[in-house]
Amino acid sequence: MEPDKRLEMDPPSEGKDNLGYILNAELELGKLLFVAGAPGQRILDSIAFLNEKLHGGHLHIFLGFEALVITMEHGRERRIAMCEYALPVRVNGNAITVISRYLRSLPDGADPARITSDLQSLKIPQSGSPLLAFAALTLFAVIFGFFNHADAWALVIIGIAAGIAGLTRILVFRKGYGYYLAILATTLVATCSAVLLSQVIPTATPLVSLIIPCIIVIPGFQLINGGWEILRNHLNIGIPRLVVFFNVLAIMAVGLLAVLLVYAPGADGAGLQFPPGWTLVVATCMGAFAALCICLVINAPRQTILVCLLCGAAGRLIRTLVVGINGDVALAVFCGTLVISVLALILCQYWQLPVALPLVAASVQFVPGYYIIICLQGMAEIIRYGTAVPFTVVASMISTGLLSLFISAAIIIGTLLPLLILGKDSRWC
DSSP, X not given: OOOOOEEEESOOOTTXXXXXXXXXXXXXXXXXXXXTTOOHHHHHHHHHHHHHHTTOOEEEEEXXXXXXXXXXXXXXXXXXXXXXXXXXXXXXXXXXXXXXXXHHTOOTTOOHHHHHHHHHTOOOOSSSOHHHHHHHHHHHHHHXXXXXXXXXXXXXXXXXXXXXXXXXXXXXXXXXXXXXXXXXXXXXXXXXXXXXXHHHSOOSOHHHHHHGGGGXXXXXHHHHHHHHHHHTTOHHHHHHHXXXXXXXXXXXXXXXXXXXXXXXXXXXXXXXXXXXXHHHHHHHHHHHHHHHHHHHHTTOOHHHHHHHHHHHHHHHHHHHHHHHTTOOHHHHHHHHHHHHHHHHHHHHHHHTOOTHHHHHHHHGGGSOHHHHHHHHHHHHHHHHHGGGOOHHHHHHHHHHHHXXXXXXXXXXXXXXHHHHHTTTTOOOO
């Protein structure tokens, strides 16, 4: 993590530095929440809540993607302070929950210097068990393969390739390389591992087994958070979040195209098949397990696990039902995420839990990673064929690209709409 850098302007007169202490406490709070992957609205509401507890002045908050700037006016005194923070690469659910509970326990008129010290020394688990998170991410890739019609042998390939790719990502990070270089290395290793495994493990769905291991690097929380920020007019943080998401996709494209230009897997088969009734049951259970996996990856507190399981199962059930009656996939995802959001809002308000955690954990399973990568494969085909490319390849690429866009929009709107309507008077802190 980069060292905390603060800039303070218009220093107060001697003996009247209370506003300085309040600003320090609010900056520390904002930095902790941002690094934990909290949505922008929660950061803003938490700072405003703390400012009321400390009897601070009138606030102007500029929440940027690289820095937080707070301007406070109290009578004739005006202070400006700033802090920088590191790029969040994952959500830390325990951090968000612990900070929320600490804020709500504060008495009116608390000492701001003591709060700064408390925030800096909060016992927040920065990550859960690395082995458990690794296993959960690998299992999520397998479940995602099941959702995208992989056969039994393809699921084996996906599990092994995703595990190898996950280890690669950990090693690259430990060597001190940057976030984006780790994405590239993980994508290349995941794709090449799947290609080699498909040569010795018989599968009727080689394309799915090649593509799905790469989805472990897609930052679904950046897509969801970024969409929320933009729809709430927090453009200074929303647009950069989406830029990070698209940067990752662009880097993945480089790794995937490098493999797909030299290896073209055959057409996929039908994948695993179940009777209609069993399909609904299995999909619902898999949706719950997918949410549980993401819970473990984002280090969510134990209290949220039941909520995440219920939301993940309910969302996948609705999505499967809508698709089963020949509904559009994007519409099915919108309906599923809408149910997730309503259920999460009701349960989290009852148990006083951060609503963003079950929303992210249950909705990430709908991120259109498969369709995005299929679109990239279409690009590889166009490059390979040049001007002689068949029309069906171009049409497929455009179709999957647009479907990815609509599914992404469905996730963002479906999860946010109930928060804007049912939770319009709520303060997210």
